Amino acid sequence: MERAGRRVVAPIEPEPAPVPAQHFPDDFAEVLEATSxxxxxxxxxxxxxxxxxxxxxxxESLLRQTRVPDVIHxxxxxxxxxxxxxxxxxxxPHEITTELGDQFTEVFIHDIGKNPDKKVGALNYGYSLVEGxxxxxxxxxxxxADNRAVEYLESEILADSRIGGISAIYSIDDAPIKGLVAQFLIAGQRTQFAAFNMQNLLRGRNMAVLGGQFSIFATKALRDVMRENHQNTPWVRDSEVEDSLLSLQIKSAGYLTxxxxFAHADVGGMTTLRALDAQQVKWTYGAIELMWPGQRGDTKGQPFHPNLRLRWFENFSMLTNIVVRVAFIFLLVGSLSIGAFVFSPLWLIPPVIAVLLNVRVAxxxxxxxxxxxxxxxxxxxxELYMWVRISHFLRAWTSFLSRKKVDNWAAQAKAEKGGGFAHWAPLFVGIGVVIAIGVIWSLLGTEVQSAILAVGWPVLAIVTVVQTLFMFFKLVRRQYGYRV
Known part of the structure; x- marks a missing residue:
């Protein structure tokens, strides 16, 4: 491909200054002071x-950076x-003038055609071009990304040789989104990203997943990963979530993730139920494979690996959400069916705490x-978005436990093009389960029904109290001025 003519990009306007470093933990303030x-x-x-x-x-976003990459492939x-x-x-080639001075970069376009390794293959091809x-x-x-994102990522990774990779904070630009369903789904994803980012920031800024959306990696760390895992390339197809596996390997090689x-980036969001379902199922399925030993290739399965503890916590939290909601609905309907329901205002506490927590995240x-x-x-x-996430969770675990091998990358690509109906499966299965339980309940005697309710409500109360306490601790936890 012939190179385009030489371009000169006009100086960019600096973005508003970020939150002062003193609002964050001392470690990052020291990083900025020690920047080489x-x-x-x-x-x-x-x-x-x-x-x-x-x-x-x-x-255009990359060419507007205050610190422009030296080459873009x-x-x-x-x-x-x-x-x-x-x-x-x-x-x-591009000559760019920023507040950091005159900079030069060159953009190359590589069309590698059909590649069986898909994104992994493209990443490894790119690595071969920049490994030096x-x-x-x-x-x-x-x-x-924000105009100073690369500058911030470079500053921190330069200041600490122990860091193998740093991720930006991800969100989704909702300004161009039209349509009620699309806006609802994007709002849910923005909240989901915000909660995940904050959780990692408050864990000493240790990132469980160096997302491929906008992350910087030390090539030395990638070479160490290849050597220690006997790989020819940094990324491998041993996982549906190649970035999670690489993050785990970087951590295992002795580096920090x-x-x-400070660095923020907007990623592409999913604006349809089927596309969101395919993406979330792929992510959850891939995470399960990493936690479970011997699923494909050389995936060892390290349930207690530092990068996977958060994954287990997320799965356990989602399971708790399912149990509490499903149990409450069935116990409520069962109590009403025999005239045994007695309202207590104490049941309003969990949803109020949940709303306050969501508001704080927002x-x-x-x-x-x-x-x-x-x-x-x-x-x-x-709450509606939580039920959408529950359907993704159930689909991923059902697919995994069935041992049915599926190409979740292909499924996501198909869903983004408007194909597939798998996202409706949890709804139809749920309707079937409700009907079956309703029939069984109607066949039980009043004494048995009362006994079930007598045991079910106290058990649900205990689980709900524990869950509410966890939400309360997250609600009052100090956040050090972080913005996600």
């Missing part, structure tokens, strides 16, 4: 699959749209909107 003035080298790799609509914005794979055409408009650089910046083909408190968002606040404060949208 030496120039490291950063090679950016963008794996792109059918990103015609977003790739231009991604490249767009690796197009298995694409069927105009990604190459749109990306090629940016190909060639100090750092690899991985950016998804639908992710845009961190999340930046208030920590750096770019929160009225929609985020309403989503949290009204309670009903957040």
């Amino acid at each position: 003035t030496s120039r490291s080298t950063i090679g950016c790799v963008i794996p792109a699959y059918n990103e015609e609509e977003s790739i231009a914005a991604v490249l 767009v690796v197009v794979n298995n694409t069927s749209d105009g990604t190459v055409r749109e990306a090629s408009k940016f190909a060639g 650089y100090d750092y690899l910046l991985g950016v998804d083909g639908d992710t845009t 961190k999340i930046s408190p 208030m920590t968002m750096q770019d929160k909107t009225k929609r985020d606040i309403l989503f949290a404060a009204t309670g009903i949208p957040a």
